[in-house]
Amino acid sequence: MDWGTELWDQYDIIEKHTQSGLELVEKYVKFVKERTEIEQNYAKQLRNLSKKYSLKRSGKDEPECRLSSYQSFLDILNETNDYAGQRELIAENMMMSICIDLTKYLQELKQERKTYLMEAKKAQQSLESTYKQLDSSKKRFEREWREAERAAQYAEKTDQDINATKADVEKAKQQAHMRAHIAEECKNDYAAQLQKFNKEQNQFYFNDMPLIFNKLQDLDEKRVRKLAQGYILFSDTEKHVMPIIGKCLEGITKAGTNVNERNDSMVVIEQNKSGFERPGDLEFEDYSQGINRASSDSSLGTPKGPMELLGKNRSKNFWIFSKRSKLSPSTLPPFSTPPAPSPANGPPSPKFGRDPLSYCLKEINKTVKPRISSFRTLRRSVSQQETSYCDRGLRPSSSRAAQEEVTTEIRGNLQRVAKGSRSE
Amino acid sequence: MDWGTELWDQYDIIEKHTQSGLELVEKYVKFVKERTEIEQNYAKQLRNLSKKYSLKRSGKDEPECRLSSYQSFLDILNETNDYAGQRELIAENMMMSICIDLTKYLQELKQERKTYLMEAKKAQQSLESTYKQLDSSKKRFEREWREAERAAQYAEKTDQDINATKADVEKAKQQAHMRAHIAEECKNDYAAQLQKFNKEQNQFYFNDMPLIFNKLQDLDEKRVRKLAQGYILFSDTEKHVMPIIGKCLEGITKAGTNVNERNDSMVVIEQNKSGFERPGDLEFEDYSQGINRASSDSSLGTPKGPMELLGKNRSKNFWIFSKRSKLSPSTLPPFSTPPAPSPANGPPSPKFGRDPLSYCLKEINKTVKPRISSFRTLRRSVSQQETSYCDRGLRPSSSRAAQEEVTTEIRGNLQRVAKGSRSE
Incomplete structure (x- = not known):
């Protein structure tokens, strides 16, 4: 069962079917193209989302960087960005392996189909031309045969006419003979033309057209096969x-x-602990026993009591709960005594005053650690970029320039970290 | 290591840290909400894409429905639609399990945090009030002690004054005695107030505030835990x-x-095969042997030759290649002879004329099969709907009404199919 045999008289159908087959491929390419646009748009929105929240996060609230709840949110934003990258990859690969490939194939298909349809037209024109020759040859034979018949009848009539001269009879007979001869020649010509046409018609219907139709069927089946591969690639x-x-x-x-919520609580302690000890009992100031203070500010030592406890009056320089009391080594020189403690009831010396080593460790945590973590992020992004180069099938050698660029950047960062540590 | 002990003097920090913790949860909820919007938008675009190409497909080109290349494209559109449904499900589930749940939790957190901060304020106010009492009590003691001292000095001075009367001395001594007594009472009051304050201050710094700060720490850790669960749900x-x-x-x-490209080729044959045989040789019309046709249209039988082969003049009623020649049982009654064949050179009887059974089978394929396939599609969509109900966790009983509705629709369709088959 093939088109050449079964659809020998369905040229229109074959032309239409192969045409709508090509249109299906075109439609599928358009469908996939629109899908890639949706995918690109989706990826872009995810990227923007990730970027938007990354920007919001950093900047003002630096101490939060060390909290795992913030760090993990940052990780999620990074993963969302990577996710978007994968969706972009889907779009790009669909575009390359389906749209571009099928569009190129479609051009070849169209050209090949056109060639076969042209071949069919040519074969038909040739048969038409032969048919026309046959038809005119047949018509001439019919006409000449009628002329010959008429001439024969005239010759017979003349022969039987008693008034006709011998010359008339002879002339009519000669005429009839000639006409018969011509008719005979036309008959032979018609017979030859018929033989030629039948041979050509047979060639047309049993060889040429079936061959062309089968080529078109083959082409159409190859198209369907290619399209089916395109379908599979859509999910692959x-x-x-x-x-x-x-x-x-x-x-x-x-x-x-x-x-780690426990750890985050500890980080908050580490970052904000003042090192001061809680105030002890106020001592009894017995004026009757001769305690007579020079400064008669009539109050219980320098601390104004618990008035400032909940940070109501932050502007006042005071040691409990308010901002100024926080251990701030940049304004407060280490190993010095805390500001203006009252001899009797003031706050005790902060712990760092007794333990210079722990103070130094704290300082390192504050200034160097964030830089180390930013270096880690940088290193991670480099390895991710390498992975992504590999995913896209780029040869390592081709991305060497990019690698070197990043490596230089890392070196620069390391130098900046080192410089920063020294200068502080 | 807990906030109550280590951050006893960092109320501001704790207030700020817990506040920015709540803000992180809010920010995360907002982030997820925006992600669900992106997801919904993506799903909507995929649905529209699927719908757009489904509509385009059906309608005009019905015979193509039976081609596997078209059928598979339709399947891909359906799968794309299902895919979109899954993306919608992601958006809905993120909204439910993260945004709504965390927002609700956030309200509870805010309320609880507010309560603890209020407790702290209260404790502080109470300590402040006690401190004020102590301060005024101390000031009174100091004042009274000075008065008593002054009175004692005056009594002494009076005692040594030779001009003073005994009554003056007595009065001054009494006055000094009374002042000393008052001062002593004030001293006792101050001592009592000091004891009270020290007890309360101790309670404040070593019990009440640490308890509150630890509750805030606990609350903050629960928040971080809940947020971490929200992070995990984002990928889950x-x-x-x-x-x-x-x-x-x-x-x-x-x-x-x-x-199946081979099968598609066969479907094209099955749908379009005319059943006619290819024309044989034209016979020789020997006018000289007395063949003299009544109708002298001077041509080779009814068929006009291969002129129409490639469907140039479709309007003419002719038997080769053009549309009208296609086996069309709706206009062409079966078992009749093909239209106006020439006795000698016309086309042979179409095959269906010899095989009524195959003609009937063909008819069934044309009219009933597409309906069966549309019934299959309907049934598939029903089972898909059931699956999707189950996926959304709806109990089968709750979707019974919907099921019955669809079942009724199927019955209606079956009846229509049966009716259609009868009426044709």
Whole structure:
């Protein structure tokens, strides 16, 4: 069963079917193209989302960087950005492996189909031309045969006419003979033309056209096969990045499990602990026993009591609860005594005054650690970029320039970190 | 190590830290909400894409429905639509399990935090009030002690004054005695107030405030824990539908592998085959042997030759290649002879004329099969709806009304199919 045999008289159908086949491929390409646009748009929105919240996060609230709940949110934003990158990859790969490939193939298909349809037209024109020759040859034979018949009848009539001269009879007979001869020649010509036409018609219906129709069928089947591969690629493209998307999701889960609420509480302590000890009992000031203070400010030592406890009057320089009391080594020189403590009831010396080593450790945590963590982030992004180069099938050698650029950047950062540590 | 002990003097820090913690939760909720909007938008675009190409497909080109290349494209559109449904599910589940849940939790957190901060304020006010009492009590003692001292000095001076009367001396001594007595009472009051204050201050710094700060720490850690769960849910929601998305992708792959190009070629034959045999040789019309046709249209039988082969003049009623020659049982009664064949050179009887059974089968394929396939589609969509109800956790009983509605629709369709088959 093939088109050449079964659809020998359905040229229109074959032309129309192969045309609508090409249109289906075009429609599928358009469909995939629109899908890639949706995918690109989706990825872009995810990227913007990630960027928007990353920007908001950093900047003003630096001490929060060390809290795992903030760090994990940052990780989620990074993973969301990577996720968006994978969606972009889906769009790009669909565009490359389906749209561009099928569009190119479509051009070849169209050209080949056109060639076959032209061949069919040519074969038909040739048969038409032969048919016309046959028709005119047949018509001439019919006409000449009628003329010959008429001439024969005239010759017979003349022969039987008693008034006719011998010359008349002879002339009529000669005429009839000639006409018969011509008719005979036309008959032979018609017979030859018929034979030629039948041979050509047979060639047309049993060889040429079936061959062309079968070529068109073959072309159409190849188109369907290619289209089916395009269908499979539509899901394969996404299946291909599914494991990496899975890794992004795993990364988010990991960010969630990395959150350590106990640790965050400890970080808050570490960052904000003043080192002062809680105030002890006020002592009894017995004026009757001769305690007569020079400064008669008539109050219980320098501290104004618990008035400032909940930070109502932050502007006053006071030691309990308010901002100024926080251990701030940049304004407060280490190893010095706390500001204006009353001899009897003032706050005790802060702990760092007794333990210079722990003070230094604290300082290192404050200034160097964030830089180390930013260096880690940088290193991670480098390894991610490398992975992404590999994913896109770029050869390591081709990305060497990019690697070197990043490495230089890391070196620069390391130098800046080192410089920063020295200068502080 | 807890806030109550280590951050006893960092009320401001704790207030600020817990506030920015709540803000982080709010920010995360906002982030997830925006992600669900992106997801919804993505799903909507995929749905529209699927719908757009589904509408375009059906309608005008009905015979193409039976071609696997078209059928598979339709399947891909359906799978894309299902895929979109899964993305919608991600958005809905994120909204439910993260945004709504965390927002509700946030209200509770805010209320609880407010309560603790109020407790702290109260404790502070109470201590402040006691301190004020102590301060005024101390000031009175100091004042009274000075008065008593002055009175004693005056009594002494009077005693040594030779001009003073005994009465003066006595009066001054009495006065000094009374002042000393008052001062002594004030001293006792001050001592009592001091004891009271020290007890209360101790209670404040070593019990009340640490308790409140530890409650705030506990609250903050619970917040971080809950937020971490929200982080994990962000990926879990998507992980949960990954297998179903995988099935959609599998469905697309299956649609691709279901394409059978050979079969499609056969369908084209089945749908368009005329059943006519290819024309044989034209016979020789020997006018010289007395073949003299009544109708002298001077041409080779009714067929006008191959002039119409490539469908140039479709308007003419002719038997080769043009549309009218196609086996069309609705206009052409079966078992009749083909239209106006020439006795000698016309086309042979179409095959269906010899095989009524195959003609009937063809008719059934044309009219009943598409209805069966549309019934299949209907049934599939029903089972998909059921699956989707189950996925959303609806109890089967709750969707019974919906099921019955669909079942009624199926019955209606079956009746229409049966009716259609009878009426044709």
